[in-house]
Amino acid sequence: MSKRALKKYLSELKQEELAEQLIDLYERFPVVKEYYDFVFNPKEDKLVQDAKVKISNEYFPVKRKRPKARRSVAQKFLKHFTKLGVEPQLVADVMLYNVEIAQAYSADKNVPEAFYKSMLNSFSEAVQYIALNEILPDFKIRIVRIFNTTQNQQWPNEEEFSRALDIID
Numbered sequence: 001m002s003k004r005a006l007k008k009y010l011s012e013l014k015q016e017e018l019a020e021q022l023i024d025l026y027e028r029f030p031v032v033k034e035y036y037d038f039v040f041n042p043k044e045d046k047l048v049q050d051a052k053v054k055i056s057n058e059y060f061p062v063k064r065k066r067p068k069a070r071r072s073v074a075q076k077f078l079k080h081f082t083k084l085g086v087e088p089q090l091v092a093d094v095m096l097y098n099v100e101i102a103q104a105y106s107a108d109k110n111v112p113e114a115f116y117k118s119m120l121n122s123f124s125e126a127v128q129y130i131a132l133n134e135i136l137p138d139f140k141i142r143i144v145r146i147f148n149t150t151q152n153q154q155w156p157n158e159e160e161f162s163r164a165l166d167i168i169d
Helices: 003-012 015-028 030-040 044-059 071-084 088-106 113-132 136-152 158-168
Strands: none
Touching: 015 030, 030 071, 044 071, 044 088, 071 088, 071 113, 088 113, 088 136, 113 136, 113 158, 136 158
């Protein structure tokens, strides 16, 4: 069904019928329920805190022995936050937190080359997102700290991290 056909169909419905359909969607689809729950009661801080705990658990697990160190966990949260319309400052905070926790993990571990490339991608995306949303003053200190940490830990791709910073200059 096209958007035009949907609009026509919805305009022909009575108020009560439209309300019944929305309630049906709310009950059937968890995504719709989650969206409306967020719209009417946006507990953004709780969402961000939950995301940070799960991201941290990827690198420093509480219940299992070995860390999984998957970037995809953070990416799923970030995509979800973007769909919900979470404030850009909070999204950027989680983006930078992901890189910071990964740096803490790599400080005392021998990690594969792919890990560094993955964190470069996360860092580049965060810097671009921050620049696009014009919130650089709020995060400049953290961005510089992340860059300095890559140099202190002698990451093999520290030059690429420098190029990622060129976006904000």
